[in-house]
Amino acid sequence: MLTETEKKVLASIQDDIPITERPYYEMAVKAGLSEEIFLETMQNLVNRSVIRRFGATIRHQKSGFEANAMTAWKVDEARINEVGEIMASCRHVSHCYRRNPQNDWPYNLYTMIHAKDKPSCRAIAQKLAEQTDVEIYTLLFSHRELKKTSMRYFS
Numbered sequence: 001m002l003t004e005t006e007k008k009v010l011a012s013i014q015d016d017i018p019i020t021e022r023p024y025y026e027m028a029v030k031a032g033l034s035e036e037i038f039l040e041t042m043q044n045l046v047n048r049s050v051i052r053r054f055g056a057t058i059r060h061q062k063s064g065f066e067a068n069a070m071t072a073w074k075v076d077e078a079r080i081n082e083v084g085e086i087m088a089s090c091r092h093v094s095h096c097y098r099r100n101p102q103n104d105w106p107y108n109l110y111t112m113i114h115a116k117d118k119p120s121c122r123a124i125a126q127k128l129a130e131q132t133d134v135e136i137y138t139l140l141f142s143h144r145e146l147k148k149t150s151m152r153y154f155s
Contacts (some may be wrong), residue, residue: 002050008033009041011154013054067141068114069121071128072107074136080109083132086113091123106136113139 002010008031019027028038045051075083080098087109088096095112115121118141125139
């Protein structure tokens with residue numbers, strides 16, 4: 001269970017971080033906390049694995065990665081962890097999830113592959129298929145971004 005202070009800190013770090021000399025000070029003031037309490041609370045949340053990572057969201061199109069493909073893989077369940085670890089370690093993969101297949105959709109592992117263009121995405125998927133001996137997969141390319149936001153758990 002989270003304390004009210006922890007909820008305030010989590011609500012603060014869901015938004016963009018101010019680009020200033022002391023961003024945590026500004027976030028703390030906005031949350032009605034001292035900078036020391038704000039930072040101690042963040043560290044405690046990290047130590048308890050409530051916060052597992054803290055990172056930037058990059059607009060991949062503006063950084064030269066103009067293609068991305070959600071790739072659905074049909075992986076033998078006995079190998080799902082092994083294959084998932086290999087795929088997740090690929091620097092071009094930003095997401096790797098195991099999901100339940102459906103009657104008419106046999107795929108159970110999903111990766112999001114980012115590259116400079118569609119042929120490069122296909123080549124990365126082919127290389128991953130060869131590395132893992134997974135033969136059945138399909139690439140679902142993004143055509144237009146309709147929404148991209150981080151999840152807001154606290155307001």
